[in-house]
Each structure stands twice: as structure tokens, then as C-alpha cells.
Amino acid sequence: MSDDNKFKVEGKLSDNERLKGESNLLRGTISKDLTDDVTGGFTADNFQLIRFHGMYQQDDRDVRAERMKQKLEPLHNVMLRARLPGGVIQPEQWLVIDKFAADYTIYGSIRLTTRQTFQFHGVLKPNMKLMHQTLNKAGIDSIATAGDVNRNVLCTSNPIESEVHQQAWEWATKISEHLLPKTNAYAEIWLNGEKVESTQEDEPILGKTYLPRKFKTTVVIPPQNDVDVHANDLNFVAIAEDGQLVGFNVLVGGGLAMTHGDKSTFPRKADDFGFIPLQHTLDVAAAVLSTQRDWGNRVNRKNAKTKYTLERVGVETFKAEVESRAGVKFTASKPYVFTSRGDRFGWVEGIDGKHHLTLFIENGRILDHPGKTLKTGCAEIAKIHKGDFRMTANQNLIIAGVAPDQKEVIEALAIKHSLMQASVSNQRKDSMACVSLPTCPLAMAEAERYLPDAVTEIEGLLSKHGMQDESIIYRVNGCPNGCGRSMLAEVGLVGKGPSKYNFHIGGNREGTRIPRMYKENITDTEIMTHLDELIRRWSKERNQNEGFGDFVVRAEIIAAVVDSPRDFYE
Numbered sequence: 001m002s003d004d005n006k007f008k009v010e011g012k013l014s015d016n017e018r019l020k021g022e023s024n025l026l027r028g029t030i031s032k033d034l035t036d037d038v039t040g041g042f043t044a045d046n047f048q049l050i051r052f053h054g055m056y057q058q059d060d061r062d063v064r065a066e067r068m069k070q071k072l073e074p075l076h077n078v079m080l081r082a083r084l085p086g087g088v089i090q091p092e093q094w095l096v097i098d099k100f101a102a103d104y105t106i107y108g109s110i111r112l113t114t115r116q117t118f119q120f121h122g123v124l125k126p127n128m129k130l131m132h133q134t135l136n137k138a139g140i141d142s143i144a145t146a147g148d149v150n151r152n153v154l155c156t157s158n159p160i161e162s163e164v165h166q167q168a169w170e171w172a173t174k175i176s177e178h179l180l181p182k183t184n185a186y187a188e189i190w191l192n193g194e195k196v197e198s199t200q201e202d203e204p205i206l207g208k209t210y211l212p213r214k215f216k217t218t219v220v221i222p223p224q225n226d227v228d229v230h231a232n233d234l235n236f237v238a239i240a241e242d243g244q245l246v247g248f249n250v251l252v253g254g255g256l257a258m259t260h261g262d263k264s265t266f267p268r269k270a271d272d273f274g275f276i277p278l279q280h281t282l283d284v285a286a287a288v289l290s291t292q293r294d295w296g297n298r299v300n301r302k303n304a305k306t307k308y309t310l311e312r313v314g315v316e317t318f319k320a321e322v323e324s325r326a327g328v329k330f331t332a333s334k335p336y337v338f339t340s341r342g343d344r345f346g347w348v349e350g351i352d353g354k355h356h357l358t359l360f361i362e363n364g365r366i367l368d369h370p371g372k373t374l375k376t377g378c379a380e381i382a383k384i385h386k387g388d389f390r391m392t393a394n395q396n397l398i399i400a401g402v403a404p405d406q407k408e409v410i411e412a413l414a415i416k417h418s419l420m421q422a423s424v425s426n427q428r429k430d431s432m433a434c435v436s437l438p439t440c441p442l443a444m445a446e447a448e449r450y451l452p453d454a455v456t457e458i459e460g461l462l463s464k465h466g467m468q469d470e471s472i473i474y475r476v477n478g479c480p481n482g483c484g485r486s487m488l489a490e491v492g493l494v495g496k497g498p499s500k501y502n503f504h505i506g507g508n509r510e511g512t513r514i515p516r517m518y519k520e521n522i523t524d525t526e527i528m529t530h531l532d533e534l535i536r537r538w539s540k541e542r543n544q545n546e547g548f549g550d551f552v553v554r555a556e557i558i559a560a561v562v563d564s565p566r567d568f569y570e
Contacts, residue, residue: 007313011299019045020148020209025183025201026052034189040125041076052149052210053132053186054142055080060106060122062438077106079439080120080131081145085176086155086169086219087116087391089140091382094389096138098379100131110375111435112364114483115216116154116227116393117145121439132190143186148211150179150289154232156221157392159356159400160348164221167245168238171281172219175236178282179217179289181206205286205293212296213304215289216255219248225338225511227393230254230269231485233306234288236281239334247277249333252288252318253310256482259302260496266565267487267514268307271315273322274330287325291318311565338510342430343396346420347407354387355402357410359419360429363448364395377417381410395432426471427462431455432485436478436495443478445495451476454524461532465539472548473509476501487514490549491531496521503527505534506558508549514561514568515549 019028028049033042041057042050050057059074067074082097089097097118101110106122113119123131135141145152155172158165183201187193203210216232221240229235229251236248254270276284288306295313297304310318323329345358361374368375378397382389387401402410414420431454434440436447454476462468475489486492486504488511493501500521507515519530534552542551553560561568 007295007309007317009297009299009312013298014301014304016048016148016301017209017298019048023049024185025203025208026181026185027183027189030189034125034129037125039073039076041073048147050078052144052147052181053190054083054145055128056146056441058121058439058441060438061441061443075106077122077124078128080123080142081113081115081152082117082119082135082140082142083145083152083176084117084140084391085153085173087157087393088169089118089389089391091385091387091389093138093140094382095379096134097140098375098382100134101375104131107367108375109365109367110378112361112366112391112395112397114364114393114395114432114434114485115145115152116157116391117152118391119435121435129190129192132186133192136191141186144180146214148213148215149181149206150176150211150215150217152176154216154218154220154227154393156219156224156226156238157343157390157398158221158224159354159390159398160344160350161221161240161243162350162352162354163243164238164240164245168219168221171236171245171248171278174282175217175219175285179205179285181210205290207290207293209298211289211293212298213301215292215306217285222336223339225341226343228341228485228488228511230488230511230514231256231482232270233292234285235270236285237336239275239336245278247275247334248281249273249275249336250284250288250330252322253307253315255305255307256485256487257305258480258482258487260480260502262302263565263569265302266568267482268311268564269512269514271310271319272333273319274332275334276328276330280326280328283326284322284328287322290325291321295321338512340509341394341511343392343394343398345396345424345429347411353404354400355404355407357399357402357414357420358392359397359399359414360421360424361396362428363433363451365448366397372418374417374419377413377419380413380417381419384413385410425455425459426469427459427474428455430471431458431474431476433476434478434484436476440478442481443495444497445478445499445501447476447478447484447495450524454528457528458531461528461535464532465535467535467539470548473507473511489515490547491515493527499524501527503530506549506553506560509547513549514564516558516561516568518558 055078153176218227235251251270258265390398433447433451436443473490475486477484478495492504503519504515
């Protein structure tokens, strides 16, 4: 193993490093803040530390100005993101989260996210302990779903290949557990757990100051790329032989976030390190994470992700260090191909004879509306379903493992509550947005609330040019942090200001190419004008079955991003 200090970035550490080091293994003074009823928020370092416990402090920005007029502080609350490796949740657990969302959140909704789990939005301080204790009783936690740690581990939602999926999901769960923080802080603060002295605790993998920045891991089953491997720090590409999982190709260093105006930040695809047999999976996961722990940039958080470490030290150097720490050698990657990354909507039958129903949930927001009672419908299905639910990384929901004799009644409930709709277009199914306004403090422009009307406009443009059966991978981010994965879309919008976006085109359907900025800081109206002309040309000039992103590159409307960061800003 090389000297850990060899590749450390010199300079004054970011303040996040101080607060982690002084936090007493993520405890801080969170418990004291919980008893302070003068403010609805968290103070000083605790604002950051609660993230390690799966929460972000937010406020409702729609009412912020009015509250200021009334000399009230912002309506502080938290968003909680649960830890559900692979997005699998049992029906009885679903009923628990359904009830809590209805009784104790400001918005009453369950939000399915691109991190293949659910979020509660709008939980006030008096209800936070109850939230964690309620989830804990149901077998759910939110440990390490935010903060400078390994986040919720994603896994392809593939109920057809049931045996391989089961094996892959089990590895996703093992990886999640292996890389979790070992501190007892979560249990002490939220579950009234017995206090454990910090001298008795250790963080053998994460270290006492944890990671330089967030770290995202996936398990993906080709040919589906529904987890968007190139958006993540560490990816295990499942390799199966004769219907059994035999190992993984390991991809490292993907990431999409950037900062407006800062060319030292950029989206980057993951590099393929090679193949490993199953028995080395956890050792390799820990080795990649610990190498990033020791070599990642703790001076400048904008350059702290794994992708920047690989760029700085070199891919082969990083790979060799992983091999040394894990005690393994990567062999040549096994062949695989990605053909799509969308979800399979409607009913499919698995190889085990069970049936699986994928429901389209626009923006992942499960809430009742007049004539569209999505939340009630999911709860009614949960009351009778004998299989499980699977949240997808595309914000949709799978009712998985349905026995043949239950199929008819579950379909009837889905239709009754508008969870199954024949009128949903391919374009709507291929569109996605982050949460953004009014709750996200980083949001610069609308995303979730903008998406439905924007998709309707695009549907109109497709119909206008005779392309109504086609679709474009279309994604909207309210800021450049990348939660909506716009930097792997055929058309990706990145919020720049109110109703203003950077307009990117040229990604591909498989999610293996980063789009390039076509127009900077333009209005949503201007974007639709440009799309009108681009779709017109696509309809007239495309090759057979050529996707929009491939067309605009082949037609030289935009140059392909071949090697970000070296050619991303050209």
C-alpha cells in the first residue's frame, strides 16, 4: 500500500472537516437542539450533522417572504431520506410510512426519489424523534442517506430475472451494511438508545472524519441501466452465467454535479477497473471507499468527489491502490451491453411465474388529488399484497411478486385510483426532475413543478412533427447539483435562475454519453422554440430508429462529449 499522505491535498481544511472532527462521531449537540423550542431549526454545526442521520433542514420558500413580513423565522422543517438498499419495501412497511406522511408531514406526500428510496418532506422538529422511532419499529432507518458517507445503495429493479435480481439485491444490501457508519449516535439521539462512550467506538472504514464528500454506490444488472451508473462513484455491474450471478465489473469515478462558472467542476463518466469474483465484492467496495477517504480533497469541497481524485492522481494509480488494499487483482471486464434505462411499465411475468406491475408516478410524488387518489391506492394495494414493493431509480413503483390469483384485484385497485393510465405518453415516462422549489434550499429554478407542463409542450411538438410515438430522455435540475441526472439526458436542463436554464443536448438513450451545453441561461419559452426546430430536423433527417441525442451529434448540431472534463467545456 502506498503512503496515505502521498496524494493528500495540502492547504487549509474546509470547515466541514472541523465540524466532523469535533462532532464526537456525529453526535454534536443535536440532542440539545431538539429541546430548544425557540427555533424550529438546528443551530451551528448541527445543521450539517443531521445530514449524516438522513435529514436536510429546509423551509417552505413559497411562504418565506410572508413570514419575514410577519417577523417570523422561516418555516423550518426537515426532509428525511430513508435507507432502502435496492428500493425494496414490504407492504406492511408501506402502510407505516403512508400513515406517518398523512399525520405528521406538512405536505402529506410520499416522495419517491432518484436515489431509489422514499423521502418525507415537511417534518417539524417536535415530530422528528417520532419519525425515526416509527421507522425503526417498521425495520427502516435513515442512517447515512446524506452527508459525507456512502449513500443508499441502488440496485436495478428487474423483477423478470428474479433469481439474478435477488442475488444482486442481496449484494446491494451487504454493501450498504458493510459501509455504514459504526457510531452509535443515531440510536442514542433518535431511538433513545443506551449511550456508548466514544472511546468504545471506531470507524474502521469511514474514519473519524468520514469521507471528503458524499459517495454513491450502485449494483446494476445489464442490459438495464436504470440506476445510471455514470452518475455514481462506485458501480458493480452484475455478470451472470447460466442464470447465476458470478461476479461484477467494477466502475469507479462517475458523477454529475458541477458549479456554474467554475470549470474546475464537471460531470464525468465512471472508469471500468475490471472484473472481480463475488467473494471479493465487500473488500473491493471498502478499498475504493477508503482510498477516496485518504486521497480525496478535504480542502475544496467543490473538488472533493471521487471523480476529481481520479483526475488528480490518475486512474491507474487509484486502481492499483484499490488492488493493494483489497488484496485482489482486477481481471479483464466481462462483456456486457446497456440497451435501455427506462422502467418496464404495466404487467410483466417473471421467470418464477410471479407477476410484476410497474406504475408510472409522475415526479415520484405520491399524493391524493381530485380524481387521482394515488396515495390511497398504494395503501389499498399494500393491505392485500403478498409480495413486495420496489421503488425504482426513475421515481416509479413496482408492485412485485404478485401471485396469479391476486393479479386481477390489484389491477382493479390500480385502475380505480389512477395508478394505471393508458394515456401516459412515452415522453412523459422518459422525463424526470429533481424536487427543487419550494423546499430545496439550493434550487435556482423550478423542476418538479415545471416538468408536467413542459412535457405537455414537448408532446405537442412531437405530434406537430409526426413523432408522437417517439420520446426524448428529458430531465430537469433546479440547480447544477445533479439530483435529476440531467447530465445523462438527451435533453438536460440545469437551473440558472427563475425560469432560466442552461440547455444541454447530445446525451444518448443508454446513459453512456454526457450532453453538451447548447444554449446558456435561456428561458423555458426559448428552450421550447429551439426544441421545435430540433425536433423538426430530427423528424426529417434521422436514420431509422435513431434517437434524438444520437441525431443531434451525427447531424453536427452539437459535438459529442467524448472525454469529460477535457472536452466538456470546448
